[in-house]
Amino acid sequence: MSAKAKSGFRHLFMILLSLVMVYPVFWWIGASLKSNEELSSPNLFPSVPQWRNFTDGWKAIPGHTFTEFYLNTLGLELAVLVTTLVSCTLVAFGFARLDFPLKKFWFSVLMLTLMLPGQVLIIPQYAMFHQFGWVNTYWPFIVPHLLASGAGGTFFVFLLVQFIRGVPRELDESAKIDGCSWFGIYLRIVMPLTKPAIVTVVIFCFLWNWDDFLGHLLYINSVSKYTVGLALKMINDTQSGMQWGQVLAMSLVSIVPATVVFAIAQKQLVEGVATTGIKG
Amino acid sequence: MSRIAAEHDIHASYAAGKVKRKRNRFLSRWETPGLGYLFISPWLVGFLLLTLYPMLLSLYYSFTDYTLMKPIKWVGLRNYERIFTADDKFLQSVKVTFLYVLGSVPLKLIFALFIAVVLNKAVKGISAYRVAIYFPSLIGGSIAVSMLWRNIFGVDGFINSVLDKFGIEGSGWISNPKTALWSLILLSVWQFGSAMVIFLAGLKQIPKDLYEASSVDGANRFVQFFRITLPMLSPTLYFNLIMGIIGAFQMFTSAYVITNGGPMNSTLVYAVYLYERAFNRYQLGYASSLAWIMLVMIAIVAAAIALTSKYWVFYETDTGRGKRK
Structure with a gap:
């Protein structure tokens, strides 16, 4: 393998690894906008973002x-x-x-x-x-x-x-x-x-x-x-x-x-x- | 004699070195004995009152039936006796904790080392990769991530929905006693970034000429890794290993929040069991015995590693590189 190919291969590996590492966080962002029904779908982002999750969650503890x-x-x-x-x-x-x-x-x-x-x-x-x-x-x-x-x-x-x-x-x-x-x-x-x-x-x-x-x-x-x-x-x-x-x-x-x-x-x-x- | 004259007298004798040497032969070895203690006094008081005294107190509690509610009664070795002979949950928690330590620490270190070696070679983009890989370590200890994990590995969670696409029916990873501990281990391995950063710093310290000399001698990458990188990095590895083990033994948040020790005590790590005894049942005496047993266990494991370290940890000496010490 030439040095260039090696370096390309290394970068590809690191990019894939980085994606795996931060993927749960992306999924998290998507999931925070999902309704309960949509949570079990593997889609990253919901069809209709539920911004209410944030506003309702902010007041979720009564009083x-x-x-x-x-x-x-x-x-x-x-x-x-x-x-x-x-x-x-x-x-x-x-x-x-x-x-x-x-x-x-x-x-x-x-x-x-x-x-x-x-x-x-x-x-x-x-x-x-x-x-x-x-x-x-x-x-x-x-x-x-x-x-x-x-x-x-x-x-x-x-x-x-x-x-x-x-x-x-x-x-x-x-x-x-x-x-x-x-x-x-x-x-x-x-x-x-x-x-x-x-x-x-x-x-x-x-x-x-x-x-x-x-x-x-x-x-x-x-x-x-x-x-x-x-x-x-x-x-x-x-x-x-x-x-x-x-x-x-x-x-x-x-x-x-x-x-x-x-x-x-x-x-x-x-x-x-x-x-x-x-x-x- | 006036005051000024008296002072002058004292100054004169100080200058002659009479008074000081006579009175202060011991203390004069130090320039500022009292001031030094004044500066370190916050820590010193903290050490005596918030570390040393509580440790002795905890040792004393471990021989009593202390609860917060009733007067303390000395029970001798009875707590320890019960723990070792009649406490199945203790045995279970020791087993779970060792499984967790043996599963998470080596995996984390191997990952960290491997990725550090790869990343060390890449010149461009190193900081972007480092950010992505380090980020999980930054947030991983928080309760927020524990909740994320609970969802991802739940019955209807992300993992199962992906498996479903491939036609595989996943189990509830967290509700299944066989896999619950592994989902916690995976959470810990996901945070290998901080160990990797430490390895990266260690790798930068290894002189390049070692590699150049060895490739002249015909050593390939593989040989170089085992003959140069690993020995030169062994002090860093040793450090990461000890700190990783001490940390893993004390794991609490994820086991408490994600599984609360369950299902069927399959994730009952030691710290969760100790918490349960101490603060759900308020058996503070019994829990103190548990705490001391944990301290001794950690000390034995750490000492064992320290004793073996002379066979595998290399220190650079002034006279030559990589000499055994």
């Missing part, structure tokens, strides 16, 4: 709308993003730049907790938060993030430490000579230069909390505080006669934020996965 669930989720996301950024960057700066007794020990403890299966912590944490009266509030999400221990917290610290180590130390030295405090160095010198890593942290923190279904399931009970994931589970469980079109329409909308983030920061996201090995 509530998805507007409320999106606002809840976005509010929670905002709180979690801010707390994660503050705590993880401070901790990472400490590990990357400052010198203190037992630093190596604590850093290896941090590395060890990277591998710790979270399931061991679910029950005792639930018992603790239950005692504090935090069940059915957002505190079980915000407080761990404030302490760099939320979903992916240790990963973020690790990622930021690696990045900050690459920022030249000469910059600190000259700032110190100019009378800058360590906190000033953190805030004015190192943080601005850590922007790429911070963007990666923001992206993953957003995605993981959006998909933290088990956490939301455990701690949030009342419908008025529901996140989008819980609301989806609810219409999935409670709808009589199962309006599949509505369920698929609403779940399709729920992946829009992740898709937008991906579209904007595709390069950073993929590079974040590639360089740190974190799962997307």
Whole structure:
């Protein structure tokens, strides 16, 4: 085979594979516009698109709308993003730049907790938060993030430490000579230069909390505080006669934020996965 | 003595190195001992209060009959005894979990590796393919995709309607105990994109001259893959394997949403069983024992892989490439 034919063959293979990979998503878009009767037909798109699936689905839970669930989720996301950024960057700066007794020990403890299966912590944490009266509030999400221990917290610290180590130390030295405090160095010198890593942290923190279904399931009970994931589970469980079109329409909308983030920061996201090995 | 004079005195003795060295021989080895702890304090507090303490608490609970409703009673090893001798669902969930791990992790890694090698050769369009292949990994963990899957593999779902066109009558993939777990495994394999991205990064690190030298020696593609690519990529493979296994052992969302452990417990993965014990029946003590058994299981599997790693993971050393370590 000539080199050209080989390359053509390779591209053909990759195109077919890409189609197989994204086909379920195309089918999903079509199915969200189908009526229940048409769902079992293999056609990609319905003859008459049922836009009602979206409008009815939006109000599928009596007394509530998805507007409320999106606002809840976005509010929670905002709180979690801010707390994660503050705590993880401070901790990472400490590990990357400052010198203190037992630093190596604590850093290896941090590395060890990277591998710790979270399931061991679910029950005792639930018992603790239950005692504090935090069940059915957002505190079980915000407080761990404030302490760099939320979903992916240790990963973020690790990622930021690696990045900050690459920022030249000469910059600190000259700032110190100019009378800058360590906190000033953190805030004015190192943080601005850590922007790429911070963007990666923001992206993953957003995605993981959006998909933290088990956490939301455990701690949030009342419908008025529901996140989008819980609301989806609810219409999935409670709808009589199962309006599949509505369920698929609403779940399709729920992946829009992740898709937008991906579209904007595709390069950073993929590079974040590639360089740190974190799962997307 | 005035205050200023006193301060001057102290400064003078600091400058002479008297006070500092005498008082602070231990701490002066570090420039900023207290400040360092101040910066890492969020994590340190979080580790102590939200990781270490809960772990010890959970170990303690595992020896009790703790529920949220009544006072705790110490029961010794009774939970563990019951789990190992009288809990059929435990055995079933271990079996299902191992099947899931053994089915999903190798398939996912083989796919990821194969496609990464193909994609690494293609120069044009690589980022477009990467987007298409990575996208399922991005959304795959969400409850939304679990619902999509439930529909696609349902009795009247997409798969069966395609099969119907070819005159094949498909079963309800999710309602059939024989195939339900496979539809979950397929969902996991569909998300091979993130492992592939990591492999791609690993492939880029392999020096091109290794391939050039070996083709001068007459090695073909096949030999090159097994003698160069695979050994050079083995640290990446090792990483993906360990992280993949830890993740697969903890799979929850898809089994809970798509099948809820059924039909006939055929998809009762460990995390779903643990959830059922802990939060449907509120047997938190019993569920803590289950959690510790899972931790030990994962640790044993990970340790076994780590122990074998010296036979198949190659690390580049300063003195030569691909030396066994």
